Amino acid sequence: MHTKPSVTWRxxxxxxxxxxxxxxxxxxxVRRAGFAPEQVRGARVAHRGLDARRRGGERRLRHVCHxxxxxDAGPAPxxxxxxERSGKARLAPARGSLxxxxxxxxxxxxxxxxxxxxxxAGLFGALALAVNGVAVTLVERGPRVDxxxxxxxxxxxxxxxxxxxxxxxxxGGAGTYSDGKxxxxxxxxxxxxxxxxxxxxxxxxxxxxxxxxxxxxxxLHRILPAFRARLEGLGVRLCFDTRFEGLVVDxxxxxxxxxxxxxxxxxxxxALLLAVGxxxxxxxxxxxxAGVRFExxxxxxxxxxxxxxxxIDRGRYGDPDASESRLLGAAxxxxxxxxxxxxxxxxxFCMCPGGRIVAAVNEPGHLCTNGMSNSKHSSxxxxxxxxxxFGPADFGPxxxxxxxxxxxxxxxxxxxxxxxxxxxxxxxxxxxAGRDSADLRRSTYPFGTVPGRLDRLLPARxxxxxxxxxxxxxxxIPGYAGPEGQFVGLESRSSGPLRMPRxxxxxxxxxxxxLLPVGEGAGWAGGIMSAALDGAHAALALLTxxxxxxx
Numbered sequence: 001m002h003t004k005p006s007v008t009w010r011x012x013x014x015x016x017x018x019x020x021x022x023x024x025x026x027x028x029x030v031r032r033a034g035f036a037p038e039q040v041r042g043a044r045v046a047h048r049g050l051d052a053r054r055r056g057g058e059r060r061l062r063h064v065c066h067x068x069x070x071x072d073a074g075p076a077p078x079x080x081x082x083x084e085r086s087g088k089a090r091l092a093p094a095r096g097s098l099x100x101x102x103x104x105x106x107x108x109x110x111x112x113x114x115x116x117x118x119x120x121a122g123l124f125g126a127l128a129l130a131v132n133g134v135a136v137t138l139v140e141r142g143p144r145v146d147x148x149x150x151x152x153x154x155x156x157x158x159x160x161x162x163x164x165x166x167x168x169x170x171x172g173g174a175g176t177y178s179d180g181k182x183x184x185x186x187x188x189x190x191x192x193x194x195x196x197x198x199x200x201x202x203x204x205x206x207x208x209x210x211x212x213x214x215x216x217x218x219x220l221h222r223i224l225p226a227f228r229a230r231l232e233g234l235g236v237r238l239c240f241d242t243r244f245e246g247l248v249v250d251x252x253x254x255x256x257x258x259x260x261x262x263x264x265x266x267x268x269x270x271a272l273l274l275a276v277g278x279x280x281x282x283x284x285x286x287x288x289x290a291g292v293r294f295e296x297x298x299x300x301x302x303x304x305x306x307x308x309x310x311x312i313d314r315g316r317y318g319d320p321d322a323s324e325s326r327l328l329g330a331a332x333x334x335x336x337x338x339x340x341x342x343x344x345x346x347x348x349f350c351m352c353p354g355g356r357i358v359a360a361v362n363e364p365g366h367l368c369t370n371g372m373s374n375s376k377h378s379s380x381x382x383x384x385x386x387x388x389x390f391g392p393a394d395f396g397p398x399x400x401x402x403x404x405x406x407x408x409x410x411x412x413x414x415x416x417x418x419x420x421x422x423x424x425x426x427x428x429x430x431x432x433a434g435r436d437s438a439d440l441r442r443s444t445y446p447f448g449t450v451p452g453r454l455d456r457l458l459p460a461r462x463x464x465x466x467x468x469x470x471x472x473x474x475x476x477i478p479g480y481a482g483p484e485g486q487f488v489g490l491e492s493r494s495s496g497p498l499r500m501p502r503x504x505x506x507x508x509x510x511x512x513x514x515l516l517p518v519g520e521g522a523g524w525a526g527g528i529m530s531a532a533l534d535g536a537h538a539a540l541a542l543l544t545x546x547x548x549x550x551x
Contacts, residue, residue, distance in 0.1 A: 004072045004073065004074075005072075005073040006041055006070050006071065006072060006073060007070075007071060007072075007073045007091065008068050008069065008070050008071075008091065008092040009033065009068070009069050009071065009076070009080060009089055009090070009091060009092065010046060010066055010067070010068050010069075010089065010090055010091070010092040010093075011029050011032065011033060011066065011067045011068075011069065011083065011088065011089050012066050012087070012088050012089060012090070013064055013065075013066070013088060014028065014029055014032070014064070014065045014066070014067055015051075015062050015063070015064060015065075016048075016062065016063040016064075016065055017062060017063075018061055018062065018063065018320075018324045018327050018328065019323065019324070019327045020063075022045060025045065025065060025067065026043040026044075026045070026067060029043065029067035029069060030043065030069065032079065032083070033069060033077060033079055033080045033083065033089065034077030034078060034079030034080050035069065035071060035077060035080075039071055039072065040069055040070065040071055041070040041071060041072070042068075042069075042070040043067060043068065043069050043070070044067070044068050044208075044209070045065055045066070045067055045068075045208075045209045046065075046066040046067060046068045046092070046209055047065060047066040047209050047211060048063050048064075048065045048066075048206075048209050048210055048211060049063065049064050049065075049211035049212070050062075050063055050064075050211075050212075050328070051063070051064045052316050052317060052318075059317075059318040061317060061318075061320055061324060061328070065209075066209075068092050093187055093189065094189050095189055095192055095193070096188075096189030096190040096193060097190075097193055098127065098128045098131050098132075098190070098193055098194075098197075098536060098540070099131055099132065100132050100540060100543055100544065110135075111134050111135065111270045111271070112134070112135045112136075112137070112268060112269050112270050112271075113126075113129050113134050113135070113136050113137075113269055113270065113271045113272070113273065113539075113542075114136075114137050114138075114139060114260050114267055114269040114271075114272050114273070115129070115136060115137070115138045115139070115272075115273040115275060116138075116139050116140075116244045116260065116272070116273070116274050116275060116276055117139075117140065117173065117274070117275035117276045117277055117280075117519070117521065118138060118140040118142075118170075118171050118172065118173060118238075118240075118275075119172065119173020119174065119175060119275055119277050119519060119520070119521075119531060120172075120173060120175060120519070120528050120529070120531040120532035120535065121173075121273075121275035121518045121519025121520070121521075121522075121525060121531040121532060121534055121535030121538075122138060122140075122173070122273065122275035122518075122519070122535060123138075123172075123227060123231070123532070123535070124194060124197075124532040124533075124535045124536040124539075125273045125275060125518060125535030125536060125538060125539040126138045126231055126236055126273075126535075126539075127197065127230070127231060127234070127536070127539075128535070128536045128539035128540055129273075129539045129542070129543075130231060130234035130235060130236050131234060132540075132543055134271075134543075135235065136231075136234075136235070136236045136237070137236070137237045137238075137239060137267055137269070138231070138236055138237070138238050138239065139239045139242050139244055139260065139262055139267070140169075140170070140171060140238070140239065140240050140241075140242065141164050141169050141241070141242065141243045141244065141280075142164050142165045142166070142169035142170030142171065142240065142241070143164075143165045143170050143171065143240050143241050144170070144171050144225075144228075144240050145170065145171040145172055145176060145220075145221055145224045145225065146221075146225070147165070147240075148165050148170035148171060148176070149221065151165035151166065151170075152165070152166065152167055152177070155167075155359075156446050156447075159420055159421050159447065160364075161361055161362065161363060161364050163362055163363060164241065164243070165241075166361065166362045167358055167359065167360050167361070167362075167370070168277065168279045168360055168361070168362045169277070169279075169280075169362055170240075171224055171228070171240065172220060172224045173277050173531075174277060174278065174279065174360065174370075174493075174520075175220070175528040175531075176217070176220050176221070176224065177217060177358060177360070177370075177372050178217070178350065178370060178371065178372050178528075181212070181213065181214050181215075181350070181527065181528060181529075182195065182198070182207055182213050182214070182215060182528050182529045182532075188533050190533055190536050190537065191529070191533065192208065194529075194532050194533065194536060195207050195208050195213075196208070197227070197230070198215070198223060198227075200230075201223045201226035201227045201230065202219065202222055202223045202226050203215050203219065203223055204219075204375075212332055214373075214375070215375065216373060216374045216375030216376070216377075217372045217373065217374055218374040218375055219374075219375045239262070239264060239267075242262050242263055242264045243262060243263040244260060244261075244262055244276070244283060245260075245261045245262055245263060245286070246260070246261035246286060246290060247260060247261070247272075247287070247290045247291075247292075247515075248260065248261055248266060253513070254291075255511060255512050255513045256512075256513050256514055257269065257271075257272045257512065257514055257515050260272060269514075270514060271514045271515075271516065271542055272514060272515045272516065273516050273518055273535065273538060273539065273542075274287075274500070274509075274515065274516065274517045274518065274521070274522060275518050275519045275521065275522070275531075275535055276519075276521040276522075277519070277520060277521040278493055278495065278496040278520040278521050279360075279362055279493055279521075280521050281403055281407075283521075284400070284403070284498065284521075285400075287500075288399070288400075291511065292500060292509060292511075292512070292515070292517075293500065293501050293509070293510050293511060294399040294400070294498050294499070294500055294501075295399050295498065295499050295501055296391075296392045296395075296397075296398065296399050296400075296401060296402050296497065296498055296499075297391075297392075297402075297496075297497065297498060297499045297523050298389050298390065298391035298392075298497075299389070299390060299402060299406075299494070299495045299496060299497040300349060300385075300387035300388065300389055300390075300494040300495050301387055301388065301390055301406070301409070301462060301490075301491070301492050301494070302346065302349075302385055302386045302387035302388055302458075302462055302465075302466055302490075302491050302494075303385070303386055303454055303458070303466060303487045303488070303489045303490065303491055304357055304369045304370070304371060304383055304384065304385050304386075304487070304488050304489070304491045305383060305384060305385075305386050305428065305485055305486065305487050305488075306357060306381055306382070306383040306443055306444065306485070306486050306487075306488060307381070307382050307383070307479075307480065307484055307485050307486075308380060308381060308382070308484055309330050309331075309353060309354055309377075309379070309380050309381055309382045310380075311382075311477070311479050311480075311484055312330075312331045312332075312333065312353065312382045312477060313325075313330065313331045314478075315331070315333075315476065315477030315478055315479070315480065316331035316332075316333060316477065317331055329353075329354075329377060330353035330354035330377035330382065331353060331382075332351050332353045332382075333348060333351055333384070333476070333477065334347075334348055334351065335347065335348045335469070335472075335473045335476060335477075336348075337465075337468055337469035337472040337473065340468075341468075343464050343465055343468045344388045344389065344461055344462075344464070344465040345388060345389070345465065346386060346387065346388040346465040346466055346468065346469035347386075347387065347388075347469070348384040348385065348386060348473075349384060349385035349386075349387050349491070349494045350370065350371050350384060350385050350494065351371070351382070351383075351384035352371035352372060352373040352382065352383050352384065353373065353377045353382050354373055354374075354376070354377025354378055354379045354380070354381070354382065355371050355372055355373025355374075355377065355379055355381070355382065355383060355444075356371070356372060356373070356379055356381065356383070356444035356445070356446075357369050357370070357371055357383050357443060357444050357445040357488055358370050358371070358372050358445075358446065359421055359423075359445070359446065359447060360493060361410075361421070365411055365414055365419075366407065366410035366411060366414055367410055367413040367414035367417060367421065367423060367489075367490055368410055368490055368491065368492045368493050369423065369445065369488055369489065369490065369491050370385075370491070370493070371383045371384065371385070379444060381443075381444050383444070383488075385491040385494055386466050386469055386470075386487075386491075387462075387491060387494050388461065388462050388465035388466065390402070390405070390459075390461070390462075390497075394459075394461060395497075399498055400498065401497075402497025402498060403497055403498065405497070406492050406493070406497060409457075409458075409459075409490055409492055410490060410492055412457055413457060413489050413490040416452045416457055417447075417449075417450055417452065418450060420447070421447040422447050422448050422449065422450055423443075423445050423447065423448075423449050423450075423452075423488045423489060424449070424450060424451070424452020424453075424454060424457065424488075424489055425437065425440050425443060425445075425449035425450065425451065425452060425454070425486055425487060425488045425489070426451065426452060426453065426454045426455065426486070426487050427440070427483050427485065427486050427487070428470055428480070428481045428482060428483070428484075428485030428486065428487060429481065429482050429483045429485070430483075431454060431455050431466075431467065431470070431487055432467055432470060432471070432481060434455055436451055436453065437451045437486075438451065440486065441486060443486060443488055445488050449488060452489070454487050454489045455467075457489065457490075458489075470485075494526075495520065495526050496520055496521060496523055498523055499522065499523025499524065500517035500522045500523060502516070502517055502522070502524070505541065505545055506541055506542075506545040507537070507538035507541045507542070516538045516539075516541075516542060518531075518534050518535045518538045519531040519534055519535055
């Protein structure tokens with residue numbers, strides 16, 4: 001048993017051949033750092049990314065990895081010091097924990113929290129509170145994931161939107177019917193603990209280090225019930241198919257929420273985490289009327305583009321041999337076209353290799369698309385959003401002006417498709433040329449497509465930014481802007497257009513003592529992992545930045 005203190009060194013930029021066993025990589029890392037095998041307590045891959053760049057006119061596919069070595073604290077070997085001086089080794093970032101120590105148990109004893117929303121921010125916020133002894137009730141307007149699947153299937157059969165159980169509302173939030181990407185560009189101490197919770201519930205271990213970590217819609221439907229059981233084991237009370245309908249404040253202290261009004265009656269609380277999601281427009285309006293402050297913020301908007309997966313594979317991998325192709329799987333991309341010549345920047349968003357396009361809507365008369373894929377990326381098609389940023393200067397003053405802007409565009413695209421969730425579509429080549437697409441190929445979009453002039457339906461700012469990006473992206477992936485690329489519109493909810501202002505340290509909403517807005521619906525996150533981190537951090541801040549008011 002080790003009694004000495006340990007230290008974790010991170011070795012950066014180790015190359016690994018496609019298909020090289022992980023054990024061989026770890027052994028190489030130990031040798032490179034100058035440690036004897038018996039000096040190493042543990043070793044793990046901390047990061048793995050694919051490098052498919054051309055060098056000298058040739059493409060040599062390989063993985064670039066970071067490896068963590070846990071060793072006894074003490075003088076570092078000469079080889080490791082050389083790596084540190086050259087920037088190829090450093091101490092690994094500190095790792096956080098959901099379990100607090102010191103005063104947290106005292107603060108939590110007898111306290112009750114309500115969490116509204118079961119997306120990643122709500123689920124991990126509830127977990128962090130429950131692990132530390134808070135009595136948590138989680139309220140979700142939509143159904144459990146198994147019943148949610150049946151309602152989504154009913155929507156696809158009938159074309160009638162269920163406003164409560166759909167691809168946006170229900171257990172897991174909007175991410176349940178997306179690509180299930182869980183990587184983030186931040187280096188957060190809570191990231192690994194949160195990912196380990198998912199692995200314990202059935203996610204693949206590779207999500208702990210893969211630079212393009214992906215779970216897949218099919219796996220998420222198996223992981224969520226296990227996560228639910230984890231919460232129930234900690235005493236969390238889960239209320240599905242229950243609408244959040246209002247705040248009940250203390251008459252003598254209007255800054256304190258003493259209960260929430262729901263479709264199932266009032267639920268008393270000492271703290272409230274609001275994780276309502278980026279499409280809860282009716283909830284936002286209700287909260288604004290109740291005195292919660294909102295402000296406009298920039299958001300992204302554009303179109304979803306679909307290509308044959310083989311075109312993307314060829315553009316990213318070149319012509320790998322058969323064994324490499326099997327190991328590499330479906331290729332993905334993350335492309336950016338910077339602003340210039342008076343045209344706004346644009347970028348790809350939520351790229352789904354081997355996936356399909358879905359109708360991400362929760363109200364009739366509106367059209368919005370998104371992408372999703374299963375864990376095996378088994379479709380022959382790849383899609384991504386191509387989006388640009390709009391801000392208050394583009395859509396007008398007022399906290400809800402961005403919401404009105406979204407709605408107007410979603411209605412116009414719905415009508416252009418024929419008013420039955422059929423989507424207007426246009427080939428990439430015709431979009432650039434400004435002409436109709438007379439011969440659309442079949443799309444994965446479930447309600448079908450009809451020819452439409454998306455270049456005219458979009459605001460000029462978005463049209464010009466996407467057109468410029470198409471030309472740039474075609475240089476990276478030949479054929480991207482050609483007739484095999486097909487736009488299906490509209491992609492309008494890659495992020496929310498408003499924010500609930502809050503204190504940077506305590507996460508509490510301006511003007512409230514115990515209301516914490518979190519996640520995408522509060523304007524403080526932009527994806528599954530960033531929302532999960534935001535919910536967890538807010539929950540821990542509740543227990544470490546002051547007494548929770550007792551109602």
